[in-house]
Amino acid sequence: MGSKKVRNYSNKGVKNIENADSSKTLKSQQMKKQRQDNYTKIDKSPVTNPDSSNSSVHKTFLFVVLALLVATTAVILTNDNLKHFMISEISEETAEFRLPIIDLDKAKVDQQAVAAQVVDALENIGFLYVDNIHGIDFDKLMECCKWFFGQPKEVKESLMRKHWKPENQNVYRGYFPVVEGDPSRKEGFEFGRDIDPNDPNDPTVQTGNWFYEPSVWPKENGSFPFKELLQNYYEILHNASLDVLRLAAVGLGIDEHSFDPIFADRPVTTFRLMHYPPWNDAPPANAKIEDGKIITTPEHSDSNFLTMLYTFHYTGLEVLTADGKWSAPEPRPGSFVMNIGDVFSRMMGGRFKATRHRVLDIGVDRYSVPFFFEPSYDGDIGVNFMSLATGQGPEHKVEKYGPWMIQQVKYIKKVL
Ligand SMILES: O=C(O)CCC(=O)C(=O)O
Numbered sequence: 001m002g003s004k005k006v007r008n009y010s011n012k013g014v015k016n017i018e019n020a021d022s023s024k025t026l027k028s029q030q031m032k033k034q035r036q037d038n039y040t041k042i043d044k045s046p047v048t049n050p051d052s053s054n055s056s057v058h059k060t061f062l063f064v065v066l067a068l069l070v071a072t073t074a075v076i077l078t079n080d081n082l083k084h085f086m087i088s089e090i091s092e093e094t095a096e097f098r099l100p101i102i103d104l105d106k107a108k109v110d111q112q113a114v115a116a117q118v119v120d121a122l123e124n125i126g127f128l129y130v131d132n133i134h135g136i137d138f139d140k141l142m143e144c145c146k147w148f149f150g151q152p153k154e155v156k157e158s159l160m161r162k163h164w165k166p167e168n169q170n171v172y173r174g175y176f177p178v179v180e181g182d183p184s185r186k187e188g189f190e191f192g193r194d195i196d197p198n199d200p201n202d203p204t205v206q207t208g209n210w211f212y213e214p215s216v217w218p219k220e221n222g223s224f225p226f227k228e229l230l231q232n233y234y235e236i237l238h239n240a241s242l243d244v245l246r247l248a249a250v251g252l253g254i255d256e257h258s259f260d261p262i263f264a265d266r267p268v269t270t271f272r273l274m275h276y277p278p279w280n281d282a283p284p285a286n287a288k289i290e291d292g293k294i295i296t297t298p299e300h301s302d303s304n305f306l307t308m309l310y311t312f313h314y315t316g317l318e319v320l321t322a323d324g325k326w327s328a329p330e331p332r333p334g335s336f337v338m339n340i341g342d343v344f345s346r347m348m349g350g351r352f353k354a355t356r357h358r359v360l361d362i363g364v365d366r367y368s369v370p371f372f373f374e375p376s377y378d379g380d381i382g383v384n385f386m387s388l389a390t391g392q393g394p395e396h397k398v399e400k401y402g403p404w405m406i407q408q409v410k411y412i413k414k415v416l
């Protein structure tokens with residue numbers, strides 16, 4: 001029982017990690033103790049106690065339980081509807097599971113089939129893998145993370161949001177630091193698409209509209225094209241997100257380009273690099289522990305439209321499945337994890353799920369790269385989207401994304 005719990009704390013859950021033997025002594029002592037505690041608990045159980053005088057009865061009982069487990073698993077795996085919940089390992093704490101896989105190459109030859117898969121995944125899980133997004137060099141993406149987070153403190157500080165460095169002008173994007181003592185231990189760098197800040201024909205692009213504030217970039221010395229790579233990957237992920245939305249539209253039986261206008265010209269999308277450094281010593285007293293695991297990003301649903309997330313080879317991401325259990329999607333290098341956010345779910349009247357997820361501390365440096373795909377400032381994200389697309393059903397009213405989001409952040413979530 002305790003093995004998965006311990007695995008989530010340990011280096012074993014992460015492949016090819018440098019610093020694998022770094023100073024985690026304290027944590028590993030805690031893990032060891034926890035493992036011993038778990039074994040102690042198990043050893044006390046009459047079922048597994050070999051000294052028990054009723055051991056043959058217990059062996060028979062164990063055999064029956066095992067046989068039942070095998071039979072149940074066989075039934076589950078042969079049921080087509082449940083195949084996407086295939087569980088590779090089962091534990092009482094977290095089941096590792098395989099998300100549905102959407103293959104963008106396959107979609108070019110069998111659009112209907114892949115479109116149906118997208119709709120099924122969004123209706124039932126809200127999370128999926130996207131295979132075959134071409135043009136991203138994942139080694140270079142990792143290098144982007146390491147290059148940026150390895151910059152001297154002064155460089156990162158010069159890009160800090162105004163919130164942390166009042167003399168800086170960037171409110172919305174830029175760098176956010178690790179806050180010592182904070183239970184959520186992470187730093188990040190964010191940028192958006194460059195939009196002409198002086199476009200006289202666009203009233204949404206004005207000073208003070210922080211969605212369109214110019215991105216801030218670290219100085220480069222010519223040895224690594226950080227900005228060029230990331231701006232290129234931004235456009236690739238923008239197009240891939242639209243590709244998935246077009247598949248969703250086909251699967252819903254509406255015009256393939258129904259979602260396109262929401263993102264036209266000036267999406268306020270944020271592309272973020274993230275670094276979760278491990279605690280050097282024991283986690284702080286206020287660290288969030290759930291199911292015996294240290295949480296570094298608490299349970300949440302994304303507030304944007306949809307997210308394309310690259311997690312390299314790292315574990316740590318957990319998804320709350322419909323049965324109320326936390327499940328850990330297997331890392332799938334070369335493939336993005338996609339999930340939808342509150343805005344899209346709301347437009348669809350909850351038909352598509354904005355699934356809750358969280359990130360665990362895995363005890364070593366972890367990098368991840370979320371692309372938060374968001375509408376244009378004046379993109380229409382009003383409810384009853386399907387009525388707009390089909391001309392039938394409850395009335396759709398236009399709601400503009402920018403003002404709606406500002407309202408949410410200021411008055412509903414109260415973070416500004
Ligand atoms: O780092 C991850 O794997 C996921 C991060 C996440 O869920 C978020 O930033 O919204």
Ligand SMILES: [Fe+2]
Nearest residue numbers: 300301302357
């Ligand atoms: Fe998230």
